Amino acid sequence: MALNFSCHAAVLNTHLRCKLDATLNKSLEKVRDLLIKNKVPSITTFPQKSLQKGNWVKLICGASFEDVVDIRNLSLVYTLAGVDCIDCAADEAVVNAVNEGINVAMTILPLRRPWVMISVNDDEDLHFRKAEFDPDDCPKDCTRPCEKICPANAIFKAGVINERCYGCGRCFPVCPYDKIKAMNYVRDASETSKLLERDDVDAIEIHTNGRQTDSFKELWSGLGDSVNHLRLVAVSLPYNGDSTVSMMNKMYSILERDLCCLNLWQLDGRPMSGDIGRGATRECIAFALRLVSSKDKPTGFLQLAGGTNAHTRSMLSNSNALIGGIAYGGYARKIVGRILSCMESEGGLAHIESYPDLLLMAVMEALNLVGGVKSYTHTL
Numbered sequence: 001m002a003l004n005f006s007c008h009a010a011v012l013n014t015h016l017r018c019k020l021d022a023t024l025n026k027s028l029e030k031v032r033d034l035l036i037k038n039k040v041p042s043i044t045t046f047p048q049k050s051l052q053k054g055n056w057v058k059l060i061c062g063a064s065f066e067d068v069v070d071i072r073n074l075s076l077v078y079t080l081a082g083v084d085c086i087d088c089a090a091d092e093a094v095v096n097a098v099n100e101g102i103n104v105a106m107t108i109l110p111l112r113r114p115w116v117m118i119s120v121n122d123d124e125d126l127h128f129r130k131a132e133f134d135p136d137d138c139p140k141d142c143t144r145p146c147e148k149i150c151p152a153n154a155i156f157k158a159g160v161i162n163e164r165c166y167g168c169g170r171c172f173p174v175c176p177y178d179k180i181k182a183m184n185y186v187r188d189a190s191e192t193s194k195l196l197e198r199d200d201v202d203a204i205e206i207h208t209n210g211r212q213t214d215s216f217k218e219l220w221s222g223l224g225d226s227v228n229h230l231r232l233v234a235v236s237l238p239y240n241g242d243s244t245v246s247m248m249n250k251m252y253s254i255l256e257r258d259l260c261c262l263n264l265w266q267l268d269g270r271p272m273s274g275d276i277g278r279g280a281t282r283e284c285i286a287f288a289l290r291l292v293s294s295k296d297k298p299t300g301f302l303q304l305a306g307g308t309n310a311h312t313r314s315m316l317s318n319s320n321a322l323i324g325g326i327a328y329g330g331y332a333r334k335i336v337g338r339i340l341s342c343m344e345s346e347g348g349l350a351h352i353e354s355y356p357d358l359l360l361m362a363v364m365e366a367l368n369l370v371g372g373v374k375s376y377t378h379t380l
């Protein structure tokens, strides 16, 4: 009798699983239909072609953001939306999460694979720091403004969730008791080299302050032959007034000797601020305009970042600046992140494709952003 019952239960389980799979497949069909209606597969070109056409789009997961569950799902959603590149922390688990997201996306619709880029720094840099405080040190009656202002939901009663903090710095000035400290770090060149030798890593981005080249040179030579595996080398720098172009030329002369792939300059207007609003994008547009009009700038594509959001494309079109494309970070994570936060956690492995209605909503958000650059037809 017990055997008979377990047979029935097994048949019932298989039946339910088939029914669930059918529902899931039907819902994923809607995602596929949306992408095909928007002509994503036909408009999505190979990444190097996008740079040449000026419609390259990069998703920035964050040089210090290391929440692998969110990173996997963000990579999945933005691969479906047709981004050319996904930029992430130079960390093995993070790189694995990005590639898992890409691979799952490609089972839903066989789009071309975006490049995977890892971000490193040559010296102290805003993107490579974590906030830290001891919650036991905080006055009991504190209204916790740090928690309210954090765009990454990285602050809880127990302090800062290290992997979610991406170093934006907004919590530092709001603490009335000055309890929050910034912990800076520099990525290790030999660990970075190992990642660059992987088949599923295509590009590197070197963040530099652009005011000196000694540490830049040291990092570049420390990467050794691993740079021969790359398709793209990006250098991310802020605007440093009149010295910007001459420093870019110095850096290019350091790179040039071993450069056997494309190169790109990421113009970091107002770092990690795209989610703040329209005003944040002005600085990166101003940076682009200065560079575009410079006759002495070195070889390489130009790409905007730092303050990019839904307003960047139209403000850029009005300016007629010739650039290779746009990278979206905080804003891209925010619009999809609020949908990801609706998912119930499945034992720490929350896969967005298991919630196809949410996946559809997330892809629609991502398409609105990426489509502005790629000129998708916006048939939702």
Ligand code: SF4
Residues within 6 Å of the ligand: 130, 131, 149, 150, 151, 152, 153, 154, 155, 160, 164, 165, 166, 167, 168, 169, 170, 171, 172
């Ligand atoms: S506000 Fe910014 S720096 Fe502070 S914990 Fe959140 S992500 Fe980190």
Ligand code: SF4
Residues within 6 Å of the ligand: 133, 135, 138, 139, 142, 143, 144, 145, 146, 147, 174, 175, 176, 177, 178, 179, 180
């Ligand atoms: S604002 Fe400062 S004192 Fe208050 S909880 Fe945050 S870190 Fe602690």
